[in-house]
Amino acid sequence: MISVHQAREIILKNILPLKKSELIKIESALGRVCALEVRSKENIPPFDNSAMDGFAIKARDSHKALRSNPKIFKVIEDVAAGYTAKKELKSGEAIRIMTGAPLPKGADSVVMVENTELRAKSSELRRIELVKIFEEVRKGENVRYAGEDVKKGETVISKGSILKSGHIGMLASLGFSQVKVFRKPQVAILATGDELVQIKEGLKPGKIRNSNSYSLYSQVLKVGALPILLGIARDNRKDLEAKITQGLSADMLIVSGGVSVGDYDFVKDVLKDLGTDMKFWRVAMKPGKPLAFGMMRRTPVFGLPGNPVSSMVAFEQFARPAVLKLSGARDLFRFRLPAIFTDDFEKKKGLRYFLRVILANKGGQLYASLTGPQGSGILKSMVLANGIAELPEDMEVIRRGETVEVTYLE
């Protein structure tokens, strides 16, 4: 029996990114995997501009300015965002400027409007505007320089990034209305077992509803891939062969159920007979021990346990990073947090345990509390959880107050 780490290594070693890409609008790009290195063709911002509403001046003219000792400037022009000053600013002059407007020629700093006072003075010929400046500014103060955000030629999004809101805004600001992303992998999902009935069928003695197909469907969606439901295969070779063959035309096949040691578990045999190169059958973990992985040429095949929780946990641990690798993503793993465990829990040595917990921040400290009974059939434990706590193989007991690593489930 191999360890969780070994299993993950084998899986990720065997899976290669699909690499096929498509060009899509940035409005549709949230959560997609960027298929190229995005470099800026220009500076952002493209020009030096004002970070404030105020007055552009030469900084040295504000030397020793104070509210009690204001410096007086002649206002020679107004410039709004989107427009450029026509005049070049000289010593003793100020140009009224709005946030985002280009810094006028000759100016090197901006005094924010709150530290000024505008005064009109009538001369013989025309109205002259004057402004009192109440603070000394440094050269560059309240100025955003060209290229301060992004320099021309700079890489702003690396290949394999999962695009978030900030990336989408960045693409827009660089002039990209479309972006090249990797195609979403198609993941076929097959439930197996004579005990399963469809959601809307009546329950007869000994039967339960197929729920794994739907949790897996949502897990596949959540990780950004395209789930395909193949329905339920019965515990006989013919049905399994037909549906597994159908599933192997997808980019990945997930079979739930039928991989334990039970005499009716044909899945492994059928996979082998169809030519799947099976890499392992069992992983030293709980829940999820009967967990199979193989490659059918370039198509990864997962045999997940039939218990609802085992199926979801095994997806999280193995199929999720596998889907991300197929998708061309760079970061394959969820964020892990240290938290204080609030229960006592005994475990079997040699297995890695995945406990469903509720993470909570109490007074600035993170706590992880069991969702309740941890049986692998207790789907409620997944419904209530926002985290999976991992207890390492060599641990035998964890006590309340000890620290545990938790994968945060968004």
Added chain:
Amino acid sequence: MISVHQAREIILKNILPLKKSELIKIESALGRVCALEVRSKENIPPFDNSAMDGFAIKARDSHKALRSNPKIFKVIEDVAAGYTAKKELKSGEAIRIMTGAPLPKGADSVVMVENTELRAKSSELRRIELVKIFEEVRKGENVRYAGEDVKKGETVISKGSILKSGHIGMLASLGFSQVKVFRKPQVAILATGDELVQIKEGLKPGKIRNSNSYSLYSQVLKVGALPILLGIARDNRKDLEAKITQGLSADMLIVSGGVSVGDYDFVKDVLKDLGTDMKFWRVAMKPGKPLAFGMMRRTPVFGLPGNPVSSMVAFEQFARPAVLKLSGARDLFRFRLPAIFTDDFEKKKGLRYFLRVILANKGGQLYASLTGPQGSGILKSMVLANGIAELPEDMEVIRRGETVEVTYLE
């Protein structure tokens, strides 16, 4: 100027959930807000069943069984998952059972197959199967009792829950192929400013591309609502009035830019003139200080600052919980984590700071490091961030090694 907490309180007090619901397939329900209390109409599992592949027996028959002192049972039947035993088990008898199969009548426990050995014995008339049991089991061992996961009548999903994979699986297992969810709010997005050009337009002096509309579009999508792009309004009353009026037919309107003290910032005036009841104009925060909120009858209106980072941060802090409240969701806030700050940072007292950070788990400890310069025009700081660190109002400086609260951005 009001505080971040006051602002959030005012916003959430004014916003009421939309409450309109729709019935959708569970395959489409991921991330949607559940519009009703889901109660189970039955026990899950519906019957006592075996948690293991093995042999169902009466526990007392295994008394003192050991590998060196096996107890021998007569195997009277085989029962696969999905089927029920026909015979009633008596003392000294065993029924071979697969994981998930109903516990046969008369049996009270299951011995896992690994602790047994099957033996065939030929008698005069027919082949009799015997099994050696090598361990003593307790009553109920390896049995999953009916209702262990969910009891009939139990609430499994509360109203206002955002549906995750576990919920979807739970709905399937309870026989729901559809679920009632709240309608997604429509959020109209309007960018304002004479300095803005469309993504594909050429940049002329003083102009920048409209990126805020697209970051906001993605942020709205991410929180599960329907964004509507209204384009760019120019800095004049007529254009603003027309586009704002259009936006007010949505469930929420977000205007970016045009709310600072600049003379060209008409947004506030236009909103007021159109009858919006403005609740506040400025919030004691950085970035994001010029931030307006009002109600146009039942429609919330946000005036977000025009700087790319300010716009995104202000959305996160105020518009996101507002959208969630409109959506009928129960939990309005993101998860917050304590982390060790790895920089020194000085701030102005009285303002709440929102710094873009990279959260990293190093050796079981969480660290938050600044993404780089924190200017409100530096969109790269959002691109690189996976968290927003909050420095409270009364803080003046934070030193490397001190703890900070971070909102984790998935």
